[in-house]
Amino acid sequence: MATGRRIQDEPHERRAKSLIVIVVCCLAFSVLPANLYRLQVKNAAENIRLSNENSMREQIVLPPRGRILDRNGNELARNRPAYSICVLPYRLRNSQDVIQSLCKIRDASGAVVFDSATLAQQFRKANSRKFDLSRIKEDVSIDVVSIVEERYMELPGIVVETESRREYPYGASAFHVVGYMGEIPEKEFDTLRNQDYYWGDLMGRSGLERSYESVMRGKCGREYLEVNAYGKSLGAVESIQKIDPVYGNDLYLSLDINLQMAAEQAFPDSLKGAVVALDPRNGDVLVMFSNPSVDPNIFSAAMSVKSKTWAAVASDRNLPLNNRAIAGVYPPGSTFKVLSGLAGLEAGSINKDSRLPSACGGSFKFGSRIAKCHKQTGHGSLSYISAIQYSCNVYFYQLGLRIGDTRINRYAQMFGLGDITGIDLPGEKAGYLSGEKAYNERFASRNWRWTQGLVMDLAIGQQQVLTPLQLALMVGGMGNGKNVYQPHLLNEERNRDGILVSQKRPHVKSRLELNQYTLDVTRDALAAVVRPGGTGSRAAVPGIAVGGKTGSAQNPHSDLSHALFIACAPVDDPVIAVAVVVENAGGGGAVAAPVAGALLKYFFSETKEGKIVYQKYNPEGQKPKRPLVALAPAPAAAATDGGPAGGGADEAAPADIGTSPPAQQGGANE
Amino acid sequence: MDDLRRKRHFDFPLLLAALALWVFGIFLVYSATYIHESGPLVGIYKQQILWVAMALLIVTLIISIPARIIFKGAYIFYAVSLILLVVAIASGVTAKGAERWILIGGFKIQPSEFAKVGLLLALAKHLSERPVSLYKPSTFIVPVLLILVPFGLVLKQPDLGTAIVFCVMALPMFYWSNLTLLDVFYIVSPLISLLLSAIPLLLTFNTGSSWGVFEAVPWGAFFVVVIALLYFTRVPIFIWIGVVGANIATATITTVVWGSMLKDYQKMRITSFMNPQADPFGSGYQVIQSKVAIGSGHVFGKGYLQGTQTRLSFLPEQHTDFIFSVLGEQFGIVGCSLVILLFLVLIIRGLMITHNCRNRFINLVAIGSSAILAFHIFVNIAMTLGMTPVTGLPLPFLSYGGSFTMTVAILVGLLLNARVTDHDF
Structure with missing residues (x-):
């Protein structure tokens, strides 16, 4: 076989x-051997x-985390010292004696702190790492600490360790903005380990913390510490230079926590939704509230407390962890009519007095479809201003058909709708502007095609979904008239000594190129809504011209519509823009407008910026007799103006458009 | 006739060296981990005893397989090891980001280990039938492809150490398969170019003082030598172009990558072996601790189970990649030298198989096996002494680990097999 x-x-x-290979x-x-x-x-x-004699051990020194402060210097997140009782097993002489002594300790309320069974188990576990501290009780009160320190003679091997824990003084009020801290998820650790993170470290998991x-x-x-053979530290190794920690910087926000709490107080407790307020002159977010909320302090509580509450929060069907202000998408409903109107004015299709061919008789016939108005008896023939003031659907059906989806969306995009705003928070949603191309793409798999009739729904805000933040941006832009600024929460970054490190400059997201006439009419219309008789009169602030628009958006999840309200004030040169969304609550005028009203009243009477503006419009001596701020509790859903949308309540909410056949869509708005 | 009489000779020195090292390894693994009273390392030495027992079984098994069968099954083994690699990448579990293994019958298997054997056999079979020649570049196509497939797969894991093993083992095999020393020099010259152009950069980064124009001197001098050799050996034009091009390219790429693509922390990691004090907490930690452990062993060591560095768990990976530090601390320069001597006996006996064997396949397997072992041993020990970067290659016979012990067993089995088997097929 040999080849x-x-x-x-x-x-x-x-x-x-x-x-040769051997050589x-x-x-x-x-x-x-030479190296050996x-x-x-x-x-x-x-x-x-x-x-x-000595061996070296690496000691990591974690610097205190930067704080988060609101625009007036109130601390929203800070660090507090926390004490843990630890055991150093190699120093334990007689663990039974130590356990007995520990079990005698009672806290201020007289309750026993330790129990012997758990301690025995913890000591056994700790024994495997004789020279390392093991925690036996996390986050104990200061009086327990002082008892342990007094009795150190009886407790050899028991050590009190001080650490820093995150504390959120305003609790649930600012949860969605501030976020919370948690351990590094395993998935991210692989990349983070190169960036100075160690296993078990805490990091921001949501909100600004992230x-x-x-x-x-x-x-x-x-x-680098020299430790002897028993693991005892003998001090730093001098030949190796130590690296000092670099302290984290503090965040100074645009948020006003007092204004935020005013919004929280005005918001119906049991309902879900969000409130956003921002300064249209620079994009400062003043309020960002989402209900239901969570107290972030539970995340930095001791492990035993945390695991219980965390389970409840994570499985809550109301999704309290969601920041509805940026991640909740809602059909804008009638609030969108201002934008449709703006598109119509800009196109020259209408002016402020224009009356459209069909007067409102409670419904509008298009082809074989009868689309209803929320007022069954009809509004009659209306001018543009009145059509906004009374939120007549029939007027906007006709306007939508006249100008078409492309033109409406061009202006929607100009205001930053249907795209993420780029706010400095994680998890923002873009929303969705409907329209022929977008609709056909989105529903291609279902074979649904865009029809002309859908423009009618688009014009009254029942086709698209937007976030509350986008709505605030829109109404603020209309008031401002020149620019839409990118919303942001961070104003300044300062180091530990309060020295400015960096400052956020207002960033123009888009320039509004609109005719002065369009802006004037739009502002007039917004102001008309809040005047007595308009659907949004509950948002009025005496002495200030508030412009607003109500919305009651149909959605397939509930008979009750989402209540929406957007506002800016003062309407001709706004310093604040507000968007309120209350899920499944009924009419925007009844539920959402009062929340905005309370917020605006607080703003103009209690905040520094608000007072200055108020003074400008109401010189000395003309002060209203009764104080502005009289926080009325939010009324229940049903009410007079703009109550639950009557008329043809179709299941036509793009919020969950997948469940409803498109052909049946018919607008129903106040 | 001389050959025929000797070929059934069993290589006892080789077997004895391997046995001694394996047994010694068990004791070292025990001393590296006995301090742990709980956790994953408890009783790990018992596991190692089991591995060594299995290793002996594998050695016996391989000795009894006729070389003819190994020759015939070479490509199949290669294919199977590649499939396992792909499976590991697709579904495998990652440990500390690099090693991947798959579970087979409750055993964790690292396919990258078996790929070393797979490539060895496949290369040996191919080269025994079709020798390579620098003058016919087409002869390199298949061998390079054979290397590139596992090389790419392992690099993707990512396991640079193993990937380098694939290349290094091929070199002496190419040499055996009809290349001259000069040919080998031409093949390696781009690598030398890389090193020579990198060294000034590394030193500059480490010391902070720039060399200025002298940065180009080491590589420049080498390049002149290469040109001169090419000129005097009158090689064909395509070798000229290939060698000169490859040398210029690697030198340029090195400079560009270092200058504009690597981040400082990556550079730090690369240079940490040269100056561990610069980053004693991060990449330099293991190297410092390992050097202190070995150095404190002095002449006779601190005695078995008496290593303070080891006992206080200062050494990470001390039962796997840094087992040599455990040896150095407890047995001193005497123990280290003895072990290195045993390793040398093993490698030299392996290479000497070729003296009396006429079969090209068996010779190639012997050369390749010895090369794999030698490379692992050298790189691992050099790493623990702080001479080369930390690569993650374990130390044959001594390091703890199932798949790697099996691989070493297969290699030893192949070496022993070469002496007892029928050489004509």
Whole structure:
């Protein structure tokens, strides 16, 4: 079987070649003894000193995390010292005695702090790492700490450790903005380990805690400690320079926590939804509230408390962790009519007095479809201003058909709708502007096609879905008239000593190129809504011209529509723009407008910026007799103006458009 | 006739060296981990005893397989090891970001280990039938492809150490398969270019003082030597172009990558072996601790189970990649030298198989196996002494680990097999 090729018959060549390989090998290996000699004989003394007498251990020094403060310097997130009782097993003499002594300790209320069974188990566990501290009780009160420290003679091996925990003084009020901290998820650890993170470290998991994690965290310092053979620290190794930690920076927000709490107070407790207020002159977010909320302090509580509450929060069907202000998408309903109107004015299709061919008789016939208005008896023939003021659907059906979806959406995009605003929070949703192309793409799998009739729904805000933040941006832009600013929460970043590190400059998201006439008419219309008789009169603030628009958006989840209200004030040169969304609550005028009203009243009477503007419009001596701020509790859903949308309540909410056949869509708005 | 008489000779020195090292390894693994009273490392030495027992079984099994069968099954083994690699990448579990394994019958298997054997056999079979020649570049196509497939798969894991093993083991096999030393030099020259152009950069980064124009001197001098050799050996034009091009390209790429693509922390990691004190907390930690452990062993060591560095768990990975530090601390320069000597006996005996064997396949397997073992041993020990970067290659016979012990067993089995088997097929 021998094949010539596979046989090597030259013994000399084989020998020579293998000898060469052997020589190369030996040459390479000869480097090793040379190095061994250097380490083990020449430098042995130094190495023996380092290893035998002393050994080194790395100590990570975690700097305190930066704080979060609102625009007036109120602390929304800070650090508090927390104390843990730990055990250092190698120093325990008689663990039974120690357990007995510990079990005698009672806290201020007289309750026992430790129980012997748990302690025995913890001691056993701790024993496997004799020279490391193991926690036996997290986050104990200061009086327990003082007892333990007094009795240190009885408690050898028991050590009190001080650490820093995150504290949120305003609790649930600012949860969605501030966010919370949690342990690094396993998935992210692989990339984070290169960036100074260690297993078990806490990091921001949502809100600003997450988006400004790198700013607030700072940089870990490191020290090399000499420890003796028993693990006791003998101080820093002097030959190796220690690295000082870099402190995290503080965040100064645009948010006004007092205004936020005013909004929270005005918001119906049991209902879901969101309130956003921003300054249209620069994009400062003043209020961002989402209900239901969570107290973020539970996330930094002791492990035993945390695991219980966390389970409840995570499985809550109301999704309290969701920030509805940026991640909740709702059909804008009638609030969108102002934008349709703006598109019509800009196109020259209407002016402020225009009456459209069909007067409102409670419904509008298009082809074979009868689309209803929320007022069954009809509004009659209306001018544009009145059509906004009374929120007549029939007027906007006709306007929508006249100007078409493309034109409406062009202006919607100009105001930043249907796209993420780029706010400095994680998890923002873009929403969805409908229209022929977008609709056909979105429903291609269902074979639904865009029809002309859907423009009617688009014009009254029943086709698209938007976030409350986008709505606030829209109404603020209409009042401002020149620019739409990117909304942001962070105003300034300051270091620990209060020195400014960086400052957020207003960033123009889009320039509004609109005719002055369009802006004037739009503002007149918005102001008319809030005047007595308009659907949004409950948002009125005495002494200030508020412009607003109500909305009651149909949605398939409930018979009750979402209540919406958008407002800006003062309407001709706004310093504040507000959007309120209350899920499944009924009419916007009845439920959402009062929330906005309370917020605006508080703003103009209690905040620094608001007072200045109020003074400008109401010079000394013309003060209203009764104080502005009289926070009325939010009324229940049903009410007079703009109550639950009557008329043809079709299941036509793009919020969950998948469940409703498109052909049946018929608008129904106040 | 001389050959025939000797070929049934069993290689006892090789077997004894391997046995001694394996047994010694068990004791070292025990001393590296006995301090742990709980956790994953408890009783790990018992596991190692089991691995070594299995290793002996595998050695016996392989000795009893006729080399003819190994020759015939080479490509199949190669294919199976590749399939396992792909399965591991598609479904495998990651440990600390790099190693991947798959579970087979309750055993964790690292396919990248078996791919070393797979590639060895496949290369040996191919080269034994079709030798390579620098003058016929087409002869390199298949061998390079054979290497590239597992190389790419392992690199994707990512396991740079193993990927490098694939390349290094091929070199002496190419050499055996009809290349001259000069040919090998031409093949390696781009790598030398890389090193020489990188060294000034590394030193500059480490010391902070720039060399200025002298940065180009080491590589420049080498390049002149290459040109001169090419000129005097009168090689064909395509070798000229290939060698010169490859050298210029690697030198340029090195400079560009270092200058504008690597981040400082990556550079730090690369240079940490040269100057661990610069980053004693991060990448330099293991190296410092390992050097202190070995250095404090002095001449005779601190005695078995007496290593303070080891006992206080200062050394990470001390039962796997850094087992040599445990040896150094407890047995000193005497123990280290003895072990290195045993390793050398093993490698030299392996290479000497070729003296009396006419079968090209068996010779190639012997050369390749010895090369794999030698490379692992050298790189691992050099790493624990702080001479080379931390690559994650374990130390044959001594390091804890199932798949790797099995791989070493297969290699030892192949070496022993070469002596007892029938050489004509």
